[in-house]
Amino acid sequence: MSSQVIEILQEKRLRSQKSDNPFVARSHYARLNKFRDNSFKIVGIISTLFGLAVLGYFLIDIFIDGVSRINWDFLTSLPSRKAEKAGILPAWTGSAWILGLTTLIALPLGVAAGIYFEEYAKKNRFNHLLEVNIANLAGVPSIIYGILGLEVFVRIMGFGETLLSGAFTLALLILPIIIVATREAIKAVPNTLREASYGLGASKWQTIKWQVLPAASGGILTGTILALSRAVGETAPLIVIGALAYVPFVPSSPMDSFTVLPMQIFNWTSRPQAAFLVNAAAAIIILLVITFILNGIAIYLRNKWQKKLI
Amino acid sequence: MAKETYMMASEFVLNKSRSSELIIPNTKLETDVVAQSIKIESGRQLADIKISSKNLNVYYGDNHVLKNINMSIASNSITAFIGPSGCGKSTYLRVFNRMNDLIDSFNMNGKVEVDGFDIYDKSVETDELRKKIGMVFQKPNPFPKSIYENVAYGLKIQGIKKKSVLDDAVEKSLKQAALWEEVKSDLKKSALALSGGQQQRLCIARTLAVEPSVILMDEPTSALDPIASAKIEDLMTELKDQYTIIVVTHNMQQASRVSDYTAFFYMGDLIEFSDTKSMFLNPKKERTQNYITGRFG
Numbered sequence: 001m002s003s004q005v006i007e008i009l010q011e012k013r014l015r016s017q018k019s020d021n022p023f024v025a026r027s028h029y030a031r032l033n034k035f036r037d038n039s040f041k042i043v044g045i046i047s048t049l050f051g052l053a054v055l056g057y058f059l060i061d062i063f064i065d066g067v068s069r070i071n072w073d074f075l076t077s078l079p080s081r082k083a084e085k086a087g088i089l090p091a092w093t094g095s096a097w098i099l100g101l102t103t104l105i106a107l108p109l110g111v112a113a114g115i116y117f118e119e120y121a122k123k124n125r126f127n128h129l130l131e132v133n134i135a136n137l138a139g140v141p142s143i144i145y146g147i148l149g150l151e152v153f154v155r156i157m158g159f160g161e162t163l164l165s166g167a168f169t170l171a172l173l174i175l176p177i178i179i180v181a182t183r184e185a186i187k188a189v190p191n192t193l194r195e196a197s198y199g200l201g202a203s204k205w206q207t208i209k210w211q212v213l214p215a216a217s218g219g220i221l222t223g224t225i226l227a228l229s230r231a232v233g234e235t236a237p238l239i240v241i242g243a244l245a246y247v248p249f250v251p252s253s254p255m256d257s258f259t260v261l262p263m264q265i266f267n268w269t270s271r272p273q274a275a276f277l278v279n280a281a282a283a284i285i286i287l288l289v290i291t292f293i294l295n296g297i298a299i300y301l302r303n304k305w306q307k308k309l310i
Numbered sequence: 311m312a313k314e315t316y317m318m319a320s321e322f323v324l325n326k327s328r329s330s331e332l333i334i335p336n337t338k339l340e341t342d343v344v345a346q347s348i349k350i351e352s353g354r355q356l357a358d359i360k361i362s363s364k365n366l367n368v369y370y371g372d373n374h375v376l377k378n379i380n381m382s383i384a385s386n387s388i389t390a391f392i393g394p395s396g397c398g399k400s401t402y403l404r405v406f407n408r409m410n411d412l413i414d415s416f417n418m419n420g421k422v423e424v425d426g427f428d429i430y431d432k433s434v435e436t437d438e439l440r441k442k443i444g445m446v447f448q449k450p451n452p453f454p455k456s457i458y459e460n461v462a463y464g465l466k467i468q469g470i471k472k473k474s475v476l477d478d479a480v481e482k483s484l485k486q487a488a489l490w491e492e493v494k495s496d497l498k499k500s501a502l503a504l505s506g507g508q509q510q511r512l513c514i515a516r517t518l519a520v521e522p523s524v525i526l527m528d529e530p531t532s533a534l535d536p537i538a539s540a541k542i543e544d545l546m547t548e549l550k551d552q553y554t555i556i557v558v559t560h561n562m563q564q565a566s567r568v569s570d571y572t573a574f575f576y577m578g579d580l581i582e583f584s585d586t587k588s589m590f591l592n593p594k595k596e597r598t599q600n601y602i603t604g605r606f607g
């Protein structure tokens with residue numbers, strides 16, 4: 001340390017000589033630093049609580065309004081003009097259909113594309129362009145996907161305003177998320193595992209099938225489930241492709257017209273009668289429960305997967 | 311058989327030999343020349359040449375990592391590759407089972423032959439090659455599966471499904487790798503629950519199950535403690551009767567203990583290659599001397 005630095009430090013120390021202990025922060029600068037440390041901690045806590053408090057207020061409000069309305073009849077009744085008799089059977093079965101069909105469509109496509117990018121694609125400019133664009137697709141507003149779905153699936157491919165069109169549209173919406181999740185999961189598979197497999201004479205596909213995919217499956221599933229929990233809450237694209245607000249039957253095939261929970265909620269909240277608002281609150285609770293369960297499964301799988309690799 | 315390859319190899323060996331009587335007229339059959347020259351140098355009975363490379367150059371992109379390597383490796387022996395990090399010894403090892411093919415920027419020219427067959431011929435399938443030329447890696451890398459599944463994997467991917475065949479192969483391979491006694495009671499246990507040394511012997515067993523004729527070992531003991539390392543070294547000595555073993559090592563004592571031949575690489579050049587005894591007792595190049603005595607590298 002140069003003598004000049006020592007001088008400055010000593011001078012600062014002398015300014016407030018309260019303790020003999022040389023490790024006590026004495027200089028103005030050191031105390032300012034400590035103050036900044038503490039104040040950022042408080043800012044951080046407030047930021048965290050802000051989001052949680054708003055969510056908490058919302059949850060409590062909804063819960064108070066809606067929980068007494070939830071019973072078996074509510075889950076198993078068709079919608080009705082009378083709020084007390086109305087139920088969400090078509091809505092939640094429609095959501096379940098959409099979830100199932102979307103998974104069937106998006107999962108194989110997304111995983112296959114992810115595998116291609118990580119294991120087969122050469123690192124050239126064209127593939128880089130593809131990668132960037134897939135990342136961009138994840139940011140396209142969902143209503144745009146709805147318009148695309150309306151044109152491609154409802155009209156050109158002739159699926160009509162059906163579950164199938166809805167599922168294909170939502171599959172497009174979550175495909176980029178699944179591709180990115182698959183790629184990250186495959187990247188995390190240690191290369192030593194691939195080398196071991198190749199070293200024994202395994203082909204590329206055998207290595208992917210028996211080593212890479214099993215090791216990456218936790219990450220892929222986690223990403224897929226998180227994507228699905230986004231899809232289950234989507235309303236805008238389904239409105240555009242023609243999901244109905246009033247469906248007095250349970251869909252029984254992919255070619256049926258349908259409604260979903262968010263649509264039902266939207267419909268009820270736009271009614272003037274207070275009793276329908278209670279119904280909406282109850283339906284929101286059901287939708288939140290579905291989302292939390294999906295997220296819970298995703299977290300469980302992620303933890304299980306992390307343990308396995310270590 | 312590529313006569314030229316053997317000639318190059320023999321020249322290399324001859325150039326380094328101390329006595330002039332080793333210069334044998336070119337008219338003689340080349341295989342004999344090599345066999346004789348190595349035999350004279352090592353003073354032990356010598357089998358055939360297993361692997362040879364001729365004018366081998368390897369590039370990673372613009373990086374010239376192996377420069378004109380001419381070398382013959384005797385079968386049923388242990389050959390050690392030594393040299394400082396980045397000298398190309400691991401790359402050279404991975405030339406023999408075409409593991410380098412997995413790297414995008416890899417490029418090479420020259421000829422590499424195993425049992426006289428060009429392994430870089432267009433018709434060669436790397437999968438088939440790697441079944442014959444096994445590899446053990448630096449860090450034990452068992453599959454995150456059971457011990458049984460680890461050993462059976464190499465056979466299962468060849469379409470062998472019969473349980474009795476797999477059972478026999480697993481037992482035989484684990485016995486060969488001196489691991490059977492420790493794991494026979496619980497073959498369903500996860501391979502990741504084994505110790506590092508056991509894992510590495512499992513990786514050797516896994517390689518043996520496919521019945522290769524060559525085993526490439528890339529610093530097989532660098533992640534292990536001395537006791538586990540000693541077990542691997544004993545195992546190598548036992549296995550060399552049936553297999554040709556090539557081992558890359560940073561451990562000079564290990565090279566001198568286990569290997570029959572040693573090759574010293576430096577900056578992509580093969581500096582010296584001879585039988586281990588003369589390499590360590592009487593190196594011909596100053597650079598070799600400096601390296602094995604620990605003056606650099």
